[in-house]
Amino acid sequence: xxxxxxxxxxxxxxxxxxxxxxxxxxxxxxxxxxxxxxxxxxxxxxxxxxxxxxxxxxxxxxxxxxxxxxxxxxxxxxxxxxxxxxxxxxxxxxxxxxxxxxxxxxxxxxxxxxxxxxxxxxxxxxxxxxxxxxxxxxxxxxxxxxxxxxxxxxxxxxxxxxxxxxxxxxxxxxxxxxxxxxxxxxxxxxxxxxxxxxxxxxxxxxxxxxxxxxxxxxxxxxxxxxxxxxxxxxxxxxxxxxxxxxxxxxxxxxxxxxxxxxxxxxxxxxxxxxxxxxxxxxxxxxxxxxxxxxxxxxxxxxxxxxxxxxxxxxxxxxxxxxxxxxxxxxxxxxxxxxxxxxxxxxxxxxxxxxxxxxxxxxxxxxxxxxxxxxxxxxxxxxxxxxxxxxxxxxxxxxxxxxxxxxxxxxxxxxxxxxxxxxxxxxxxxxxxxxxxxxxxxx
Amino acid sequence: xxxxxxxxxxxxxxxxxxxxxxxxxxxxxxxxxxxxxxxxxxxxxxxxxxxxxxxxxxxxxxxxxxxxxxxxxxxxxxxxxxxxxxxxxxxxxxxxxxxxxxxxxxxxxxxxxxxxxxxxxxxxxxxxxxxxxxxxxxxxxxxxxxxxxxxxxxxxxxxxxxxxxxxxxxxxxxxxxxxxxxxxxxxxxxxxxxxxxxxxxxxxxxxxxxxxxxxxxxxxxxxxxxxxxxxxxxxxxxxxxxxxxxxxxxxxxxxxxxxxxxxxxxxxxxxxxxxxxxxxxxxxxxxxxxxxxxxxxxxxxxxxxxxxxxxxxxxxxxxxxxxxxxxxxxxxxxxxxxxxxxxxxxxxxxxxxxxxxxxxxxxxxxxxxxxxxxxxxxxxxxxxxxxxxxxxxxxxxxxxxxxxxxxxxxxxxxxxxxxxxxxxxxxxxxxxxxxxxx
Numbered sequence: 001x002x003x004x005x006x007x008x009x010x011x012x013x014x015x016x017x018x019x020x021x022x023x024x025x026x027x028x029x030x031x032x033x034x035x036x037x038x039x040x041x042x043x044x045x046x047x048x049x050x051x052x053x054x055x056x057x058x059x060x061x062x063x064x065x066x067x068x069x070x071x072x073x074x075x076x077x078x079x080x081x082x083x084x085x086x087x088x089x090x091x092x093x094x095x096x097x098x099x100x101x102x103x104x105x106x107x108x109x110x111x112x113x114x115x116x117x118x119x120x121x122x123x124x125x126x127x128x129x130x131x132x133x134x135x136x137x138x139x140x141x142x143x144x145x146x147x148x149x150x151x152x153x154x155x156x157x158x159x160x161x162x163x164x165x166x167x168x169x170x171x172x173x174x175x176x177x178x179x180x181x182x183x184x185x186x187x188x189x190x191x192x193x194x195x196x197x198x199x200x201x202x203x204x205x206x207x208x209x210x211x212x213x214x215x216x217x218x219x220x221x222x223x224x225x226x227x228x229x230x231x232x233x234x235x236x237x238x239x240x241x242x243x244x245x246x247x248x249x250x251x252x253x254x255x256x257x258x259x260x261x262x263x264x265x266x267x268x269x270x271x272x273x274x275x276x277x278x279x280x281x282x283x284x285x286x287x288x289x290x291x292x293x294x295x296x297x298x299x300x301x302x303x304x305x306x307x308x309x310x311x312x313x314x315x316x317x318x319x320x321x322x323x324x325x326x327x328x329x330x331x332x333x334x335x336x337x338x339x340x341x342x343x344x345x346x347x348x349x350x351x352x353x354x355x356x357x358x359x360x361x362x363x364x365x366x367x368x369x370x371x372x373x374x375x376x377x378x379x380x381x382x383x384x385x386x387x388x389x390x391x392x393x394x395x396x397x398x399x400x401x402x403x404x405x406x407x408x409x410x411x412x413x414x415x416x417x418x419x420x421x422x423x424x425x426x427x428x429x430x431x432x433x434x435x436x437x438x439x440x441x442x
Numbered sequence: 443x444x445x446x447x448x449x450x451x452x453x454x455x456x457x458x459x460x461x462x463x464x465x466x467x468x469x470x471x472x473x474x475x476x477x478x479x480x481x482x483x484x485x486x487x488x489x490x491x492x493x494x495x496x497x498x499x500x501x502x503x504x505x506x507x508x509x510x511x512x513x514x515x516x517x518x519x520x521x522x523x524x525x526x527x528x529x530x531x532x533x534x535x536x537x538x539x540x541x542x543x544x545x546x547x548x549x550x551x552x553x554x555x556x557x558x559x560x561x562x563x564x565x566x567x568x569x570x571x572x573x574x575x576x577x578x579x580x581x582x583x584x585x586x587x588x589x590x591x592x593x594x595x596x597x598x599x600x601x602x603x604x605x606x607x608x609x610x611x612x613x614x615x616x617x618x619x620x621x622x623x624x625x626x627x628x629x630x631x632x633x634x635x636x637x638x639x640x641x642x643x644x645x646x647x648x649x650x651x652x653x654x655x656x657x658x659x660x661x662x663x664x665x666x667x668x669x670x671x672x673x674x675x676x677x678x679x680x681x682x683x684x685x686x687x688x689x690x691x692x693x694x695x696x697x698x699x700x701x702x703x704x705x706x707x708x709x710x711x712x713x714x715x716x717x718x719x720x721x722x723x724x725x726x727x728x729x730x731x732x733x734x735x736x737x738x739x740x741x742x743x744x745x746x747x748x749x750x751x752x753x754x755x756x757x758x759x760x761x762x763x764x765x766x767x768x769x770x771x772x773x774x775x776x777x778x779x780x781x782x783x784x785x786x787x788x789x790x791x792x793x794x795x796x797x798x799x800x801x802x803x804x805x806x807x808x809x810x811x812x813x814x815x816x817x818x819x820x821x822x823x824x825x826x827x828x829x830x831x832x833x834x835x836x837x838x839x840x841x842x843x844x845x846x847x848x849x850x851x852x853x854x855x856x857x858x859x860x861x862x863x864x865x866x867x868x869x870x871x872x873x874x875x876x877x878x879x880x
Contacts, residue, residue, distance in 0.1 A: 038475040044757035044786065045773075045793050047821070048480075053798050066475070095801050105754040105812040106841060308802055319655055394797050416800040 007174055007194035012263035016122075020290045021260075022183035024316075025115060033119040037066035040111045043102055048113055050101035053422035054081035058097055062116055075126035075132040077117055082157040082425075083150055085125070085196045086179050086181070087418045088117035088305045088438055089188040092279075094312045096418070108241060125195060131202045136163030141435050144169065144221040144230040146213050149177020150417045151408025151424035152231035153200060153421055156395075158428025160203035162254060164435070167225070172277055177233055178409075179417050181258040184283040186290070190261045227431045230329045230390060230399070230406035231424060234372035234414055242273065244333030253284035253369035260287055269364030271295045273342045274322075275330055277307035281369035282314065285322045287394075288367065299344055326350075330366075331358065341367055389413050397427025398434065405431050443503055448699035451707060452511030453503075454689060457488035457543045458532065458660045459555075468525040470617040470627035470634075472643065481643030482692045485628060485635050487549045488517050492701040493528070497535035504536035512536065513582065517543040517555050518583035520565065521829040539579045542570065544595065544769030545586035545611025547638045556674075559588035559609070570602025580605040580664060585651070588614050592651045593819045596661035608666035608689065610648045612638025637779045641692040645670030649683060653732050672701070674708030681721055682728035740857035740863070744832035744848040746771075751844035757822030759836035759846060761786060767863060770829035771836060775821040782829075827851075 040062045048058040056077055077084035093099070093114040101110035141164045145152040148170035152224065156166035174180055180193040183300065201207070213221070222228050236250035237243060251259075253274065259265035272288040274281050277300035288296045295312035298317065300307055303326050318324075327348035334341035342361045347357045374388030382402035384391040390411045392398060395406040407423025408413065445453055464486055472481035488497055504512055514537035518524045530542060544566055546556030559565045565584065573581050583599035585592055586827045587610040596607055614636050618627050626634035648669025667680030672693035680688050693701055710724040720722050748759070763771035765787050773789055826838075837846040864871040 033475040041756045043755075045789050047755065050793055050796065051798055053800060055794060055798070092800060101814070102756045102817075105817060131824055139541040265680060310803060324778035361577065395795075412799065420801050422798075 004366055007198050008191055011191040011194050012261075014263040014266060015017075016266060017185065017260060017263065018358065019188070021189070021287075024184075025118075025187040027122060028112075028115045028119045030119075031308050032206050033116060036075060037062045037116055038064075038223075039103075041102065041106075042282040047100035047102060048097035048111075051096045052080075053096075053122060053416075053418045054087070054119070054425060056084065056097075057082040057421075058113055058117075059121055062111065062113070064118055065116055069131065070120055070123040071129060073107075073120040077120055080130065080425075082154050082200055083179065083196055083411060083417065083419050083421050084117060085121035086150070086193055088114050088121055089192065089423065090179070090183045090290060090417050091092055092310050092312070095306075095310055096219070100382055110150070121196075125199075131199045133157075133161055133203065135160045135204045139163040139226065139435075141165065141168065141226045142224070143227045143229055143431055145231055146218070146221075146254050147177060147231035147233055147408075148172075148175040148207060148209075149231055149233055150179045150420035151406075151427070152229060153179075153197060153205075154176075154421040155229050155231065155405070155407065155422030155428040155431070156205045157200055157203055157380055158425055159431060160205060162432045164226075164432060166205050167208065168206045169211045169213050169221075173209050175207055175209070177231075178254075181261055182254055182280075183285065183417065184257065185261055186286075213378065215380065218378060218382070226403075226435055228404050229271070229397075229424075229427055229431065230379075230404060230410060231291075231408045231420070232375055232378070233409040235375050237368050237372055237424060238370045240330055240368060240370070242332055244335060244339070247333055247339050248337070249339030249364060250333060250366045250368070253280045254372075257287060260291060260376075267292050269293065271361075271362050271363040272365045272367060273297045273299055273363040274367045274369055275299050275342075276369035276371070277302075277309055277324070278369060278371070279309045279313050281367075282309050282317045282322075284367045284369050285317055286320045286364070289316075289320045293365075295363075296320075296322045297325050297344070297363070298322055299328050299330060299361070301327065301329045301347055303327060303423065305340075325357025325361070325442070333366055334360065336344075339364060342366055372409075375410065391431075392423075397423060398430055401433065443504060445694075445699045446503075446507045446510045446703075449702045450510075450699065452513065452538075452687075453594055454515050455496065455500055455543055455547070456515030456541070457517045458493055458514055458528070459488045460519075461490050461492050461551075464490050465630045465860055467628040467630060470637070471641070472617050479641055479692070479696050481615075481639055482641035482695070483628070483637040484612070485548050485630075485637040485638050487681060488543070488546070493531065494840055497531055497860065500532075500537060501535045501639075503546070511538045511667045513539040513541050514552060515543050515584070517546065517550060520554055520559060520569060525569060525572045526576045529573055535581055535873040536829045537579060539582060539606075540573065540577055541582040541584050541608060542573060543584050543611075544569070544599075545584045545588075547586060547612055547614045548636055548810050556585040557588055560595050561589050561609070567598035567602040570599050570604050572758075574603035582606040582608050584668075585609040585655070586611045587647060587651055587669075593654055593658045593661045596655045596658070600661060600663055601624075604663060606664040606666065606686075607655060607661075607864075608668055610644070610651050610669045612640045613644055613647065640670065641674055641696075642670045652680060652685060653683045653729065656726060657732065670746040670836050672696075674705045674712065677705055677709060678712060678724075679726050679728075683732070683795045684726040686695065686725060687720065699707075736860040736864075738859060739857040740860060741853065741858050743851040743853050745827040745830040745851055746832070746834075746836050747827075747847050748823060748825055748836075749845050749847065750822050752818075752842050753817050753822045754842055755817040755824060756841060757821060758839045758841070760823045762835050762839045767833050767835045768824040768829060768831050770831075771823045772826060773820065773823055775822055775824055780824070780826070784862045785856060787880030 009252040042059045046059045047053055061073045061076040097113045098110040103110045143159055145168045148168040152168055159166045175197045176193045180190055223313050268288050272293040274285045285296050285298050328344040329347055332343040333346045342363050345358050346353050346355055390406040392406050392411050397407045399406050405427040407427045408420035468486045470483045471479040474480040514532035518528050544560030550556035551558040581604050581606045585595050616626050625632055635729050652667050664686045665684030667688040671688050671690050677688045760771045840846040863869040
């Protein structure tokens with residue numbers, strides 16, 4: 001239940017997976033980090049900081065690397081983003097800090113912020129120093145946090161720094177949610193997510209694992225605690241609703257990724273089709289390549305202009321050898337005992353056929369990555385939900401029920417780890433402010 | 443001789459005297475933002491080899507390279523006979539000239555030589571005169587910068603009959619302290635001693651001293667420029683302030699003799715571009731452009747202008763003007779009206795309140811990060827030209843060439859200097875009873 005057991009020691013250790021999923025962006029050593037840090041202009045009101053959802057003071061932490069103040073650099077990062085180590089690896093920095101770097105307009109080479117951030121965080125971890133923050137003096141207040149993903153972890157850190165108890169409930173056996181189980185291993189290894197949460201737990205965060213919260217339990221938690229934070233993420237991956245979907249050999253991207261990260265799955269068959277063209281689809285397709293597939297297709301019902309994957313993710317998949325089949329809709333999954341093929345219908349004319357014509361991809365595994373569903377049962381009538389998303393005040397995370405706060409994928413429909421951290425951070429501060437105001441008026 | 447093969451025209455053979463014992467280590471340096479040896483420091487003394495060997499080798503070098511100039515740098519104890527003796531021997535070995543080392547700031551000065559001579563104009567004049575009694579080749583006096591006014595030893599050397607001067611020698615320095623051991627650099631068994639500072643960091647100091655000497659009729663002699671010269675541009679600047687030759691050491695220690703190739707190539711290309719056929723065509727050309735402050739035109743007015751098409755939005759000019767200058771650059775391009783009341787703290791507070799999310803290509807077309815090719819208007823600072831004092835700071839911090847230019851404002855006022863104002867009785871001249879600026 002508590003943070004007594006080392007999360008890192010519980011991490012699965014599969015050397016083969018580690019070998020197949022080596023760092024996409026290798027770490028800097030000091031010799032590389034310092035010249036890169038010196039290259040930063042130290043912009044005022046820096047665009048990188050503005051672009052970061054958690055507003056890490058990027059030039060400040062970079063200049064601390066340059067000055068040799070590595071502990072101060074890590075503290076600067078963690079002060080804004082308690083999952084700074086994960087974000088250094090998992091963030092799509094091309095569209096965040098590095099995308100905003102003024103160097104794009106100077107010599108076209110943005111500062112390698114992510115690698116510098118990782119350098120600072122790795123240095124902190126290597127030093128064995130504790131988290132550079134202490135819990136605040138106990139206020140006697142307590143908050144239940146549903147889900148132990150990035151949003152809840154960030155919220156919990158803010159609460160603990162303000163002396164508020166933070167009790168996290170999660171259905172899985174280990175903390176971190178998608179940060180632990182859902183980020184491609186070549187970006188963020190599972191063990192690194194756990195290492196970071198291990199540090200965070202030094203603030204006295206209390207974990208309740210393998211605990212699935214239902215509506216009844218939620219009502220109990222609401223009664224026991226002074227506030228409730230919902231960091232429940234999204235539901236399972238959507239189904240296609242076509243024939244053959246029940247066949248063995250049909251899975252979804254999140255299960256595939258969690259499977260190989262936790263060591264339950266170490267190989268995939270030779271021919272794989274991924275349905276969908278979001279970032280998760282790319283992660284799944286690349287994972288299939290790394291897990292031994294020789295032919296991996298991504299089928300998408302629209303064209304490259306409409307896909308939700310980032311351009312650099314698309315490029316990465318192409319470099320890994322993933323082939324894209326545009327403007328196609330799966331209409332049937334073929335097979336007797338298990339999957340043998342995926343029938344696709346062309347939605348637009350191409351050199352290979354008319355719109356409406358069908359063709360079949362011979363595959364052994366179909367991976368669905370067509371978006372996640374939302375939770376509804378748990379929240380029925382509790383808080384306002386619109387289009388499957390919990391409605392919050394963006395600045396404080398407060399929901400329509402003032403005692404409930406929320407953040408992360410369940411409020412934004414599914415974005416990045418850093419967005420969840422930012423939501424959780426604002427909600428943690430928001431909860432503390434709300435409880436403080438409530439105390440003051442009582 | 444390898445230097446001559448590389449293309450160097452001459453060498454100063456330094457420094458010949460009674461052999462000394464050197465320490466190890468001897469050098470230390472200042473790095474700056476990842477670049478090595480911005481400033482360099484040594485605690486070496488003069489040659490640790492005998493006068494005989496030095497002079498034998500010099501004779502051999504002159505025999506093999508008769509057309510290259512070899513100057514013997516000399517430092518001996520302050521006795522007339524000793525100086526006469528060394529002068530005779532150096533010239534007999536074939537030296538084309540003599541450089542009297544009156545500048546070495548460490549070690550030798552404790553023994554009454556080097557800067558101990560250069561800092562006392564009377565000694566400087568005396569020894570120069572002794573040397574001139576004997577010398578048949580030109581005598582160059584090398585000046586120390588470790589003195590309040592370099593013109594004093596320069597004038598003394600001229601009075602003593604020197605044919606030329608060279609400047610500057612190294613500057614007293616401690617380059618740094620090791621923060622683990624608390625020992626200074628360079629480290630000699632846990633101790634250090636002040637050394638002589640040189641390299642690119644000292645060039646501005648050297649240029650000033652060169653200008654002071656060349657602009658002073660009582661000091662002016664043919665001058666060999668020394669101090670942080672590493673490329674042709676540096677060399678050209680020293681020549682523009684009056685030097686007839688320049689000397690290079692630290693840059694060669696850093697990169698080797700081969701650097702002379704571009705010094706020559708670059709200088710010749712620049713000379714051709716400017717229409718100069720020889721060094722004499724531009725030597726000293728910038729001397730009249732450096733005057734006392736009271737000769738500067740007080741009515742000359744410039745203001746900073748930001749070229750928005752070049753601005754990359756780093757806002758370094760903004761923070762520099764607010765915290766280091768005159769608070770006349772503002773971030774109000776997107777305000778309805780110019781707003782000079784918005785402080786940097788307000789800008790930062792607004793930014794901290796702003797909520798950013800990761801853009802999703804499909805959903806957030808045109809969102810943040812969708813295009814970084816153009817600088818957002820709100821990030822381009824604006825100069826309040828009515829309050830700009832034309833200090834240059836913003837243009838100095840701006841990383842982009844030509845983005846901030848200083849533009850002349852035609853204010854219709856005739857040029858007027860402080861000296862002219864005083865002469866016209868507009869401004870009191872100030873008390874000059876104790877301060878003699880002559």
